[in-house]
Amino acid sequence: MRIALVGILSLAVVGGSLARAADLAAGKAKAELCTGCHGESAISQTENIPSLAGQPDQFIQWQLVFFRSGSRKSEQMQPIVEQINNDDIRNLGAYFASLAPPKAAQPDDNPDLSQKGAQAVAGRRCASCHTDTFAGTKAVARIAGQREEYLLKALHEYKSGVRSGGGMAAMADVAYPLSEEEITALAHYLAHF
Incomplete structure (x- = not known):
């Protein structure tokens, strides 16, 4: 219902x-x-x-x-x-x-973590839904320049199944196998993108 x-x-x-x-x-x-x-x-x-x-x-x-x-x-x-x-x-x-989107968090205080995040983004094919610039499109969220701790929270919620709503199935499939290190790297990279 x-x-x-x-x-x-x-x-x-x-x-x-x-x-x-x-x-x-x-x-x-x-x-x-x-x-x-x-x-x-x-x-x-x-x-x-x-x-x-x-x-x-x-x-x-x-x-x-x-x-x-x-x-x-x-x-x-x-x-x-x-x-x-x-x-x-x-x-x-x-x-x-x-409205103009937020600018990426600057400066990147951990470029090594961003490099790991870039690898995780490519491996998880994030751009296939969120676009190459991670600006989102239609019903898919903009994740570029988003607050880092919020991205961590969202990825944890998708991984655990707590978050539902649009894209839940796709995001759950992507987030469930992520390690804690990958989640941290993804959130850092995207916040600084």
């Missing part, structure tokens, strides 16, 4: 975005709810909270639908998503996608 509900909501949100253009001004106004955690200009300064600036529109929309339906859990997000409707989701997706 929950899967059917998520599917219906997803079609209403993502499909509806083709019928109506998003309102960036409305998205910016609604994004004020997000600033406290996700930061000014949607670039997080808070540990374990992702930056949303530059994330693909559809990715943001899907994640909000997953949070709102309860298929993706977050105590912090639940009270927020209860306050938004489908138009808000469409507008937030477009607004966050319109």
Whole structure:
């Protein structure tokens, strides 16, 4: 039943975005709810909270639908998503996608770890979904320049099966066999990419 509900909501949100253009001004106004955690200009300064600036529109929309339906859990997000409707989701997706993404963490204080991360990225074929620049596309997340500790958290959640939502099956397959060293190297490399 929950899967059917998520599917219906997803079609209403993502499909509806083709019928109506998003309102960036409305998205910016609604994004004020997000600033406290996700930061000014949607670039997080808070540990374990992702930056949303530059994330693909559809990715943001899907994640909000997953949070709102309860298929993706977050105590912090639940009270927020209860306050938004489908138009808000469409507008937030477009607004966050319109923002300049965060710059990669500089300087790279551990180039050897980044080199191991580059090898892990190639071996796990991360670019096949996240693109060669790791900027994401459509419903696939931007991971380039994301907060390092958040990337660690996300990879651990995929590996353990705690995180669900779009891409779960693909990410679980990729993350499950990763060693702790590979997870650390991947997160470091992508944060500095």
